[in-house]
Amino acid sequence: MTLSNTTARDRESRFGPVPPCAAKPLWAHRSRTTSNPQYAKSFPSSPTISNFQSTILSPHRNLLKSPLKIQPKMNGEDPAERPDYITTVINGLERYNPEAVGTLESYLQEQCDQKFADCNANRTLLKLYQLNPDRMKDEVVTNILVKAMTQFPSSQFTLALHLINPSAASTGELHEAITKLRSLNSQLQGAQYADFWADLDGDDLCADLIADISGFEDLVRERIATLVSHAFREIKLSHMVSWLGFNEDKTRKFLTEVAGWTIDDDGNVKIPSNPDNEAKKSEIREDVNVDQFARVIRRSWEETV
Known part of the structure; x- marks a missing residue:
């Protein structure tokens, strides 16, 4: 103007x-x-x-790992344990070769034995099952889902679930197994840890599903402890007893020896300061x-x- x-x-x-x-x-x-x-x-x-x-x-929370003495395998998408020949399979044309099924199945067994997960490679195996339904094995599918479940909270379980042929997963023993695993995964994703342990303990089907996964319960407990350390500086011992599915003595041993935390005389668990549970104010200039x-x-x- x-x-x-x-x-x-x-x-x-x-x-x-x-x-x-x-x-x-x-x-x-x-x-x-x-x-x-x-x-x-x-x-x-x-x-x-x-x-x-x-x-x-x-x-702002800096998404770093908690200072546990034993670190759970947090990277289930591209783990450091992945060998070069598997990288070649999942990134090249070999991922469409039906003969790669055996290689990926052997690699899955290696994951189960060595307590790490490679969800990217496992999804490649599920895609090969889609293209070659005659090669699909129910126990391999359930092992993939269980390994994906140990990566909570994440979308790994859902991603694997949607790669399973609906016709194969809608009937029979595989359908029953998937239904049970979906329930367990939902509890872990929703931090309903006490319900998870209650459903897992004493269930014959659950025992069969996790039988091939070495140290499954330890992986879940370490992951729960890591998530707790992201949110708390102090928490009641009774809560950890419920969330870890242990009695009080085993919970004390786990928290002090594995997690490296301390417990005072009043039953309060002291969690060391880390970038996730430390209250900070960061200045953002716009x-x-x-x-x-x-x-x-x-x-x-x-x-x-």
Whole structure:
């Protein structure tokens, strides 16, 4: 908006000389660009108003592992244990070769024995089962699902589940096994750990499903402890007894020897500080383009005149 000469003279007579920085509206000033490429927006170059900034203080969690003495295998998508020949299979044309089924099945057994998971390679095996249904083995499918379940909380179990041929999973023993595993996975995903242990203990079907997975219960307990350390600095021992599925003596031993935590005389578990459970405030600076307020500034200028 351009003011007429009459209006400008009237304004000067009423309010005095116009400062150089206010000789024209703010939105008409030459603009410049911030040095921050993330907020590369234009701001006026006025010496009085350079930009508008808002500072937001919010606690941010740095998603790092907890300081457990024994670290669970947290990376189930691309684990460090994966050999080069498996990388060649899942990333090349070999992933469509029916003969790769035997190789991937042997690799799955290696995962079960050595307490790590390679969900990416296991999904490749399930895709080969889709293309070659005559090669599918129920026990291999359930082992893949159990390994994926140990990666909670994540979508690994669901991803594997949706690669199973619906016709094969809708009837028979495989259907019963998948139904049970879906229930157990839902409890782990929802942090219903006490219910998980209650359903797992004394169930013959569950015992059969996890029989091939070496240290399955230890993997689950270590993962639960890791997740607890992400959220708590102190927690009642009684809660950990319920969540770990142990009696009190075994829970104390696990928390002190495996997790490296301490327990005071009042039954409070002390968890060491880590980047996840430590309360922090991080400052986030956001530059707001003055053009977003041009309409408000213009109206204010008009009312002043």
